[in-house]
Amino acid sequence: MTDGPLRASPPDAVPVAVIGAGWAGLAAALQLVRDGLPVALVEAAAVPGGRGRSLDLDGAHLDNGQHILVGACRQVLAQMRAVGVDPQDALHALPFALSLRERRPGVDTGSFSLAPRSARPRHLAAALYRALGGETPPRRLAALFGAARMLTGTPGEDLPVAEWLRRAHQPPALIARLWEPLCLAVMNTPVAEASTKIFQNVLRQTLRGNQRDARLLIPRLPLGALFPEPALARLRASGAEVRMSTRVTGIAPLAEGGFELTLRGGDPLRARQVVLATAPRAAVRLLPESEALAPTRRALSALGARSICTVYLRYPRPVVDLPPLTGLLGQHGQWLLPRHLIGEPHWLAVVISAAEMSPAADARSRWERVARELSAIFPQLGKPDRGRVICEHAATFDARAGIDDLRPDVRTGLSGLYLAGDHCAHGLPSTLEAAVQAGLQAATAVGQDVGLVASR
Template sequence: MSVPDRPRERGLRVLVAGGGWAGCAAAVELARCGAQVTLVESARTLGGRARGVDVHGSTLDNGQHILLGAYGETLRLLRLVGIDPDTALLRLPVQMRYPEGGGGMDFIAPRLPAPLHLAVALLRARGLAREDKMALARFTSTARWMGWVLYNDCTVDELLARYDQTPRLNRLLWHPLCIAALNTPPSRASAKVFLAVLRDSLGAKRRAASDMLLPRMEMGALFPDAAAAYVREHGGAVRTGVRLQGLARAGDGAGWQATLMGAGSAGNSGANAGGDEPFDAVVLATPATQSAALLAPFAQAAQVAGQLSALAYEPIATCYLQYDPSVRLGLPFYALLDDPAEGRWGQFAFDRGQLDAAQPGLLAVVVSAAGDAAGLDQDALAAGIARQLAQDLGDPRLAAPQWSRVITEKRATFSCTPGLQRPGVETPLPGLVLAGDYTDSDYPATLETAVRSGLAAAKVIRSHGTLPREKRSLSHSGGPGAPTSVR
């Protein structure tokens, strides 16, 4: 158990509203430093948009995730709450591998020092013509010379055209990477944010930072559940089924009154699950729309509330298909050639049985930027994806799964468009901060972005809590200030 490093913070009462990865990160960091934390979540389970759901008697993720070796803060917090990343995550070298014979490519980096690993991978890559490889080499060399920074933002398609990327390279590499990382079509995705993602994958200074990490356990168990246990062990409370209904400044102006509504959760005897409760500070880790509504009554926060309300969203659909336990793919995951006009919706297919021995024969197929797919009948979408798998992988059995389930997160991420104005962690209201993957950052909506925002929010609260009472106010630096070396 960690020893708080800021004893003066003990007793500071902090409400963290929202039990997603951002809220859990904020709660863990505040608890580590000795604050008296109350974490509330309106749902019955923690995790937000990266959580477990019950399907056919099993707990599956609401979406398949890939982490990067560059997720430094996420990996650090996993260790802090007792999760061993080497056990909980399957580490693979950066790759883009399509099924053989389907017109794709096979690109996999060997375990060599960076950037030699990418040079060798490019030389060995199958499915790319000489002009494709030359275009890729020119692009990465120029981007590295630029420091992976683009000062005047544009769309990803405009960036690729500017650097003469070939249609085949766009089809097989750049477009799938953009959609997977930003969950926004390249025709309207931010090139500046895309370059930041490439910096920590194809352009990582350490080979291990570019590794792909696939969760072996469901997302709730990977971090949120362990985070809740950590908060409780450090004297805090975790209440599920409790919603932050409203906020008001305390009578003396030095804190907040929070209106909490709900039945509370097991394991928190004596906790008040409803009514008004006093707190010294509040972390809003709720969805952007809910945070905007909570801020709306405060004129000082009108600009922040406006930025939150202006965010648009993109869906992600994950199709689970259960086959006979003997079904096993040749790799833990494949890239797929999608073509919605031909009913080919799948973009990446994962063999869950190779990640979790308790899920043999279960495949997860991801459809990012799934606006059109989300409007389809779920059974029809699943049947189309099953046919796509059978064709691409050359296995007729895949056309007839034992059962299927499509899980669609309609607001999975914000639309990551050029020049998007995202709010910072700090607000003009003393003792009230934001946390979420939508806060100001050079990264898209990723787990690492969420975790870093939670840590940044905790840092602001810690600074606020150690000042004399009459001087408690928040500065306005404008963002979480995450180091550019970690995604």
């Protein structure tokens, strides 16, 4: 805990510096400003958003990754409203349902569908029972009761999801056509390794809350317009100091209290408190050399990393006749989202989770493969006239079994230095919701330590 962090030592220090203008850093900075603390926000990139930012490529508004929210992302929705973005206008809401398509050599295109009348337990059970039509009645009932235990029970240990599913009597065909694609989409980690604790928590929050929690929310706006850009504008309007295209290369504790941030190509910035809202690897590089920070450094280093590639395909004619979301089974990519909802009708996005498991020789060979596989299921598409591949090689931490107990807290071992990022939101995978929650937690910790706010 800090004592007297608002003292005039060092006299030229800003009260709080937030390093990183991703979703976590922006959420933290906004909350700190609301709490009455002047903030300096420092970001290495020219645009805000971090791993959830917008890009202008080939004359189109694309994103560095295709994100889907659910109604249970309550903090994201609240922060959007706080910066003047109405989720009802900005997000296309779909009732909870999953449709997945596949094409196998010599076999007509097949599909798997889980389409409950609602997310109420009895409707989910009925839909799952129908989806198990290829199984014998006893196996269908065993799988159904097992799935119910998955949502209500508590595993004694954090198993890999594959083992959890086996113990819940989920048939191999259902695992391959439902649970594995869903786990990969949510966790960016395959079922053989993914954390049951985190996956179960996401399922519970989505399917055991109210009906609105289970809705699928597909952006109608580029990611930057959903939150990062209006958040940055709100910070500037509130008097926060914003430094974009400014890289922090070091953080050093000061003998008189506070910290000095070394900025590439500029004068140092002094701050009484620092919120380090960067990806884990960058945070490890920036942490000061201090024995007190050894546990934080170990926690960050233990997280590992998983990649996500998003393939964008542009077609000569507008593509407006496909569903907003389609799962792809047995293909290089796993989820298909047409971009006409955000005003780019010629473009499709295909998400490749845990992309390090599906390497490609180069970007062109990757998008050409995706295009070929799509045309086998949707022959009306024809051939795209161009493609783009955007890969985030450390898009998420590795949400493997046991990882939740290793994750860092927002408070570090050094007074006045805090972390923010999806890796700090225990119980959640690397999502926008986790990033926002962690940013708010960091801001709350700062406010508590300086005596401005009580525990939220």
